[in-house]
Amino acid sequence: MLKTALPKIITETLPGPKAKEIIDRRAAAIPGAIRCNYPCVIKRGEGAMFEDVDGNIFLDWVGGVGVLNVGYSQPELIAAVKDQADHYFHAMMNIVTHEGYISLAEKMNDIVPVKGDTKKTMFVNSGAEADENAVKIAKAYTKRPNIIVFSGAFHGRTTLTMTMTAKKAYARGMGPFPDGIYRAEFPYLYRKPEGFTDEEAVQYYIGRLNSVFEDCSPADYVAAIVVEPVQGEGGFVPAPIEWVKAVRKICDEKGILLIADEVQCGFGRSGKLFVSNYWEEEGCAPDIITTAKSIAGGVPLSAVTARAEIMDAVTPGTIGGTYSGNALACASALKVIEIIERDKLCDRALAISEKCKERFGGFKEKYPVIGDIRGIGVMLGIEFIKDAKTREPNKELVAGLVQECVKNGLIIESAGTYDNVIRFLSPLVVTDEQLEAGFDILEKAIIKLTTI
Template sequence: MTAAELATALPEIVTAQVPGPKSKELLDRRDGAIPKALCGKTYPICIKQGSGAMFEDMDGNKFLDWVGGVGVLNIGYSHPEVIEAVKKQTEKYFHTIFNVYVHDGYVTLAERLNEIMPCKGDKKKTYFANSGAECDENAIKIAKAFTKRSGVICFTGAFHGRTNLTMALTAKKAYAVGMGPFPAGIFRAPYPYVYRAPKGYTEEEAIQYYIDELQRIFDEGAPASEIACMIVEPFQGEGGFIPAPIEWVKAVRKICDDNGILMIADEVQCGNCRTGKYYASEYWAEAGAAPDIITTAKSLGAGLPISAITARAEIMDAAPAGTIGGTFCGNPVSCAAALAVMDVMKRDDYAGKARHIGETVMKRYKELQEKYPVIGDVRGLGAMIGVELVKDKETKEPATELTAKLIQNAIQKGLLLENCGTAGNVVRFLAPLTMTDEQMEKGLEIFEASLKEALEA
């Protein structure tokens, strides 16, 4: 099957079950060669080729991907213009270490991100790392350098990475078992998870509750004068696909302004057109609450490793020489991919694609919510949508096992889904924005069929 044919194909399982024999053979080889921590059993899938929002496995099964490399494939698999840009760069050179000698791609990409990043300040600067964890860690380095303070506030449900510092910031300690000790000076406040706010609260009361809990840190954790920054996901990913309410964001912005604290927006997963804006922080900026620093990665390079840290010049220039940078940071091939991604996303209005997909999927999910009491909440921004499954709408007890069954049923029908949330009971929607309307409709059919099957089991 050609890439063009696969890009417009529909899900189809041709083996008796997934995995088929060729995939099973590769999975067995994986188990023998790779550490157990990387050999999960949830996804018995081995990819052969991918195009658009579809991929084919080793046995010829075709899957619609609603995980998208966990937010990496907004532009889809193997976009031809990105392929061409990468090929062209590799024919010139693969690598320079930017701290030693400069290449045009790094500078050009930084200039272009400085133009569009919705953080505070007229003159902005950007530099590059390799991953989401690295850009978050570097943003905190910058905040500490600028403020001359050491404290960091993060939030419940947060996921910021697996380095030593970002494991400490990440809420779920399954990601950090046995890996301490961790850095001191990290304080955690409740993220505004309005669906699970104290019972009986209105949304307004809930938001005030979360603001009050944040300010409690200054009394019980560390004085505001010792806090360098707060790092927050505009749309929390691993924690349960939860958008930060704008009224809460505005209050946090004021707290930061009043106390000389920098506000970092972690757009590793929600950036690059996913939420219906190029960056979700645009929603914040429109409300007068732009962050000071924005980090992004994942879909920035269409799958090549690159991440970015952007802030106003006075903040960025505070970093002492030698404290930022690295061997592969801003690699020429990754920069070439990122520049091509930006060209395509702007020209073809990928933010508009996200809004179109999001409106369609949200409408259908809301209809399913009316039909199936097990769907407790549906929430989203653009084409980043979470469906929370509960055993009872009153108690909101998480339906963790049901969610796992739904995902397994969907795999056997050719739809790739992933869960999130502290109880694993939220199904996340991260389909590549290249998905066709026909594929979207088929995916929604499979989703409902898989849910019905799970409920009947």
């Protein structure tokens, strides 16, 4: 059974012959700008594993970049989508109401920890669209034009979200960009200013945020501050809770909305359904939360949730879209949430996190190329460096590790402003045996690439 199999490469080369043929067709048929450095063509997937078209079996620690928290081909999910398909694929919510949209919105209003008692949710199709709509909603409610985002941020590839995204390699040649987006420094504690304690660094970063009100936009022109609770593409950097509390206070004092982008970190990976659940416990819940990726287990869907007062301030007709809240996607999402809750996948995330921290912690003791291991729950990153003192990022080693691991049947991915972080985004249904197999492949790769 693929679900419980271990990684196994049976072809002499990767890609194998059938995969190579398809990858060659890919190069001819689709733009190279849709980058891919992996020699894999999937035939079928189960749990945390997939088999390629040549019969090689891979352990997937990327999970479609955080989409597959409940794993590949969950049978109940397949049944829910098939059942919906038997009735209808699509109902456009501006024309015909479909109940799945309403039931899912009700469920999201129950579970998404935004500030306020009465909540509302709207659906779109991708993380970028959710973030873009959250900004539109914040502007409509506050009647203010500007937003603040952070260094290291990733919010997507539409023109607005490209502008919000920090890494300008993702926006090369795409300008002009929209106005009114200002950037403050994200509290990246591993790379905090030299000589600062964590507490002093948090104060420093709050100072940097406050200076945006002086240098870029008066606070009463700012509609929202948009934060990833754990930065994803930025290198799995968690926002320290004391910093979040201070940001919440600034927002409250200045009438600014706090938007949490939980597109990558949401749906169980953190050990709670959302990282914002931890924020809520500390009294600093956000005003708006955006979600996507694992929400529907691979069927395109994303959501924006906020208190009713905010949502009801939006001018009719300014949000929505043809496919938004598609019936197949809503059916899938309702089942995903049921599975996460019933199978206690948040607890499983914490158990996996313990195993990862123990093993990765051991790597850090042994291999000085590892500078930092961090994250919340099992949204974990390993930062690789060239030198412990200078912390110079080791991008080349990470690129090599990705290729060496895939040769041995483990899919991992890099992240980070400097591309020097390995991120762990395994489906939460990975077995303990598969985890151990993955740890061994990764450790052997580190040894191979760091031993001269």
